[in-house]
Amino acid sequence: xxxxxxxxxxxxxxxxxxxxxxxxxxxxxxxxxxxxxxxxxxxxxxxxxxxxxxxxxxxxxxxxxxxxxxxxxxxxxxxxxxxxxxxxxxxxxxxxxxxxxxxxxxxxxxxxxxxxxxxxxxxxxxxxxxxxxxxxxxxxxxxxxxxxxxxxxxxxxxxxxxxxxxxxxxxxxxxxxxxxxxxxxxxxxxxxxxxxxxxxxxxxxxxxxxxxxxxxxxxxxxxxxxxxxxxxxxxxxxxxxxxxxxxxxxxxxxxxxxxxxxxxxxxxxxxxxxxxxxxxxxxxxxxxxxxxxxxxxxxxxxxxxxxxxxx
Amino acid sequence: xxxxxxxxxxxxxxxxxxxxxxxxxxxxxxxxxxxxxxxxxxxxxxxxxxxxxxxxxxxxxxxxxxxxxxxxxxxxxxxxxxxxxxxxxxxxxxxxxxxxxxxxxxxxxxxxxxxxxxxxxxxxxxxxxxxxxxxxxxxxxxxxxxxxxxxxxxxxxxxxxxxxxxxxxxxxxxxxxxxxxxxxxxxxxxxxxxxxxxxxxxxxxxxxxxxxxxxxxxxxxxxxxxxxxxxxxxxxxxxxxxxxxxxxxxxxxxxxxxxxxxxxxxxxxxxxxxxxxxxxxxxxxxxxxxxxxxxxxxxxxxxxxxxxxxxxxxxxxxxxxxxxxxxxxxxxxxxxxxxxxxxxxxxxxxxxxxxxxxxxxxxxxxxxxxxxxxxxxxxxxxxxxxxxxxxxxxxxxxxxxxxxxxxxxxxxxxxx
Numbered sequence: 001x002x003x004x005x006x007x008x009x010x011x012x013x014x015x016x017x018x019x020x021x022x023x024x025x026x027x028x029x030x031x032x033x034x035x036x037x038x039x040x041x042x043x044x045x046x047x048x049x050x051x052x053x054x055x056x057x058x059x060x061x062x063x064x065x066x067x068x069x070x071x072x073x074x075x076x077x078x079x080x081x082x083x084x085x086x087x088x089x090x091x092x093x094x095x096x097x098x099x100x101x102x103x104x105x106x107x108x109x110x111x112x113x114x115x116x117x118x119x120x121x122x123x124x125x126x127x128x129x130x131x132x133x134x135x136x137x138x139x140x141x142x143x144x145x146x147x148x149x150x151x152x153x154x155x156x157x158x159x160x161x162x163x164x165x166x167x168x169x170x171x172x173x174x175x176x177x178x179x180x181x182x183x184x185x186x187x188x189x190x191x192x193x194x195x196x197x198x199x200x201x202x203x204x205x206x207x208x209x210x211x212x213x214x215x216x217x218x219x220x221x222x223x224x225x226x227x228x229x230x231x232x233x234x235x236x237x238x239x240x241x242x243x244x245x246x247x248x249x250x251x252x253x254x255x256x257x258x259x260x261x262x263x264x265x266x267x268x269x270x271x272x273x274x275x276x277x278x279x280x281x282x283x284x285x286x287x288x289x290x291x292x293x294x295x296x297x298x299x300x301x302x303x304x305x306x307x308x309x310x311x
Numbered sequence: 312x313x314x315x316x317x318x319x320x321x322x323x324x325x326x327x328x329x330x331x332x333x334x335x336x337x338x339x340x341x342x343x344x345x346x347x348x349x350x351x352x353x354x355x356x357x358x359x360x361x362x363x364x365x366x367x368x369x370x371x372x373x374x375x376x377x378x379x380x381x382x383x384x385x386x387x388x389x390x391x392x393x394x395x396x397x398x399x400x401x402x403x404x405x406x407x408x409x410x411x412x413x414x415x416x417x418x419x420x421x422x423x424x425x426x427x428x429x430x431x432x433x434x435x436x437x438x439x440x441x442x443x444x445x446x447x448x449x450x451x452x453x454x455x456x457x458x459x460x461x462x463x464x465x466x467x468x469x470x471x472x473x474x475x476x477x478x479x480x481x482x483x484x485x486x487x488x489x490x491x492x493x494x495x496x497x498x499x500x501x502x503x504x505x506x507x508x509x510x511x512x513x514x515x516x517x518x519x520x521x522x523x524x525x526x527x528x529x530x531x532x533x534x535x536x537x538x539x540x541x542x543x544x545x546x547x548x549x550x551x552x553x554x555x556x557x558x559x560x561x562x563x564x565x566x567x568x569x570x571x572x573x574x575x576x577x578x579x580x581x582x583x584x585x586x587x588x589x590x591x592x593x594x595x596x597x598x599x600x601x602x603x604x605x606x607x608x609x610x611x612x613x614x615x616x617x618x619x620x621x622x623x624x625x626x627x628x629x630x631x632x633x634x635x636x637x638x639x640x641x642x643x644x645x646x647x648x649x650x651x652x653x654x655x656x657x658x659x660x661x662x663x664x665x666x667x668x669x670x671x672x673x674x675x676x677x678x679x680x681x682x683x684x685x686x687x688x689x690x691x692x693x694x695x696x697x698x699x700x701x702x703x704x705x706x707x708x709x710x711x712x713x714x715x716x717x718x719x720x721x722x723x724x725x726x727x
Contacts, residue, residue: 060386061411080717145551166554166706252495255553256703273382274686274695276407 047289054282060270064279071283081257082284085265088172089241089291092261095176096183096240100232103187104225108217110188111195121192128185136249139178140165165251168258175246175259183239187232194228195221230302237295241288262288336369340626341394343374345381350580354648362633369626389413393620395627401435401612402683403521403690405443408616414443415617415624420631428656429635432612435683444616445631448644450651451669452502452609452684455578456571457564458593460487468595472510472538475598479547482570489547491569493560494705497698501685502573504701505609506597508535513604514679521688523726527718533711538600540708553706561585573597575611579665580650594668596676607679608672611687612654696721 019026054071056064075082110121127135142149145163154162164174198221206220222229244263251259253268260268262284268274270281340362346355352375363371374394376384385399389408399405408414420426421433421442432446461467461478464485469475479489494500509517512531519525520532542548549563558581563569565585572578582592596606615634617627633639640653646661652670653660660670673681686694700714 059407059411061390061407061413145554163551163554166551254495254497254699254702255706257699268695271383274691276691 050282050285050289053279054286056279058278059276060278067279071280072287075280075283075287081260081265082262084257085260085262085284088259088261089288091172092176092179092240092243093237095173096179096236096243097233099180099183099187099236100229102180102184103189103232104191104229106184106188107191107195111192125185125189127182128189130182132182132245133249135178135182136246139174139181139246140250143174166255168255171251171255171259175243175250178250179239179243179246183236186235186239190228190232190235191225194225198224230299234299238292241292241295262291336366336623336626336629338368338623338626339370339372340396340623340630341372341374342396342630343376343381343388343394343398345376345378345398347375347378347381351649354643358634358639358643362630365633366626366629386413389618389620393618395617395621395623396630397616397618399444399614399616400683400687401432401444401446401614402687404683404687405614405616406438407691409438409443413619415619415621415627416441417444417617417628417631418442420445420628423632425632426635428637429654431656431681432654435612435681436614444614445635446612446614446654447634447640448649448651449610449612449654450576451673452506452573452575452597453669453672454571454573454595454597455564455582455665456593456595457567457587457591459591460485460567460570461593468593469598471598472600476541476545479542479545483546487567488549488563488569489542489545489571491549491560491563491572492552492705493555493557494552494702495554495556495559497695497702498684498686499557499560499574500701500705501694501698502575502609503539503705504535504697505682505685505688506573507539507600508532509607509679509682510597510600510604511535511538512601514607514682517607517682518680518688521693523690523693523722527715527722532715536704536708536711536715539704540711543705543708548705553702575609576651576665576669589664594665596672605679606677607682608677609682609684610652610673610677611684690725693721693725 053064055066055068057067057071058064106124110117110124141147143164145151145161145166150164151161154160162170164170202220202224203216206216211220242263243261244267247253247259247261247264248267253260253264266281266284266288268281269284270278275281342359344355346352355375356373359371359373363369376388381398385397385408388394388397390411390413393413399408405414418441421429421436429446432449433442436442436444436446456468460482464481466478466481469478482489492499492503505517508520511534516525516531520527525532549560549569552560557574557578560572561578561581562585564572565582565587572582579592596608599606615631617624617631621627634643635655637653637655637657640655640658643649644651644653644658644661644666646663646666650661650663650666652666652673660666682688685698689697697718700718703710704714
């Protein structure tokens with residue numbers, strides 16, 4: 001009994017010795033292993049699979065047929081649906097950024113101590129909590145051509161009825177406006193936490209120097225909000241590029257496909273009711289992936305630069 | 312409910328005597344069904360329970376999936392852990408699954424003498440000379456209209472295109488719209504195209520177009536759109552229809568703002584629920600446009616199939632025999648169940664004004680042929696591109712040239 005304990009103790013002792021020597025280097029990896037595994041299986045490997053599929057013609061069921069870059073050639077040369085989707089994505093990208101100044105404005109407005117401010121804050125934050133599907137439904141009722149609240153409001157000012165979601169020139173903007181509602185709330189909450197971290201001494205000092213209003217905001221507050229702005233920028237860009245649910249709920253890509261974006265087009269081609277073109281869908285996904293990668297690389301780069309600067 | 316139960320028990324007894332006593336089925340029969348609306352759901356659950364009761368050693372496992380969701384789920388369901396029996400649709404809609412080898416060839420069932428009674432749909436179930444499933448119901452399309460408004464304006468059911476246009480003008484003059492329609496999900500526009508094209512150029516031309524044998528820029532296709540445009544230019548359709556689903560377009564006819572609806576018979580239940588009784592609602596066959604072509608009618612067929620990966624093939628085949636037998640078809644298509652048409656020629660048709668009229672029309676007045684519907688006759692991809700073009704045409708008829716060129720491009724690529 002005693003010898004057994006001793007020998008096993010020796011063995012663990014040796015192992016512990018090796019582990020002890022490398023503990024600092026190893027421990028983080030041990031913690032990371034489950035995450036890395038899942039990330040590889042569900043994110044990294046599928047990315048390569050998508051690229052692989054995008055060089056094939058495949059209906060998702062039968063055998064895959066190698067077609068080289070034919071999918072990309074069609075996509076980039078004569079596919080009108082792709083053009084529409086791409087430019088709609090660009091519209092989303094720019095207009096969605098309005099959520100950042102809007103969120104900042106509301107955050108500044110709510111960053112005061114009056115009775116019931118927590119309630120107001122929660123009310124402003126509310127749209128971010130509810131599901132995008134609900135947001136989409138609420139806004140499509142709001143836009144309804146006859147019964148909708150929007151047209152009732154317009155009628156008060158004597159303006160004619162508009163059918164925003166039925167007009168190919170307006171529908172995308174209508175959906176973006178709906179998307180801005182929850183996104184503004186998200187940016188607002190980021191700025192509210194940012195404002196908590198603003199150094200009161202600096203504000204005090206600036207006030208002594210006679211700064212107030214716009215100057216105070218621009219030269220004193222905003223620089224301190226830079227981390228919040230950065231995060232707001234990241235989530236808004238990513239949010240704009242992956243817009244999908246609102247489009248699906250509000251217009252289903254219509255009228256006549258004028259509200260498609262890349263992610264919706266990919267879904268239509270490969271997974272929807274009439275979609276049997278996995279290869280083509282994958283090619284769209286790859287294009288969208290590189291578009292996102294461009295932004296993500298920029299974000300990572302600027303984060304790395306900041307980290308380096310801080311060190 | 313009690314009545315249904317009694318009927319089921321009688322049905323079980325009758326069937327037990329007829330065919331199934333010889334077979335002792337065992338194990339589990341897994342069915343995935345898309346009959347998710349309240350009435351069809353009750354029918355499907357009844358069928359499963361009944362079949363389960365008929366075969367003491369067999370357990371029937373039924374899973375009901377939302378009808379719209381099933382359209383995207385069926386591929387996964389059939390390829391990973393396939394059930395024994397599934398619901399789907401006839402004609403081109405089943406082509407991808409047949410080509411991928413996911414549906415089982417059931418030609419041997421169709422060789423049995425009982426299946427002669429289903430001959431009317433054999434064509435829609437046949438690909439490469441084999442049959443890939445069985446039909447359980449079909450329903451007619453036609454123009455449902457407000458009889459009371461027609462009476463008020465002194466109009467009668469139109470038989471020709473001229474009468475149709477004259478009626479429509481009278482309706483417009485009374486401050487109403489002629490037709491309600493909701494094209495948000497596109498397929499409703501396909502119904503209008505099916506009818507105007509088949510009335511203008513005939514069934515054979517329509518099917519040739521569906522098979523990709525005719526150019527979309529063909530003058531005959533243009534003629535179809537020109538006829539359609541007569542209605543659009545008059546303002547016959549409700550405004551903003553691209554924003555509504557077919558259900559959201561119903562209030563227009565319920566409230567009398569629009570007078571007619573070109574739809575499948577499934578809309579009758581919704582209109583009755585909306586307060587239209589049979590004195591206010593009636594039905595007519597889409598009128599003649601070109602007197603030289605015979606009537607062709609849209610009558611989509613809904614079907615059951617056996618997955619090629621089915622575990623319990625014997626039980627699955629027996630289930631298909633069960634759902635196609637005359638008395639089961641009579642019961643499930645009855646006015647208190649699906650309210651549609653039985654496919655089996657030996658079944659009786661429910662005593663309902665619209666089902667009777669539809670049956671009469673399809674049996675005696677559809678000499679041109681039976682179309683399955685735009686999104687089932689055309690290949691999936693052509694259907695989706697096509698219906699988007701049809702919707703655009705209904706809103707901006709001036710874009711026709713551009714739309715037709717786009718469809719022609721798609722045709723050349725898809726049917727290559």
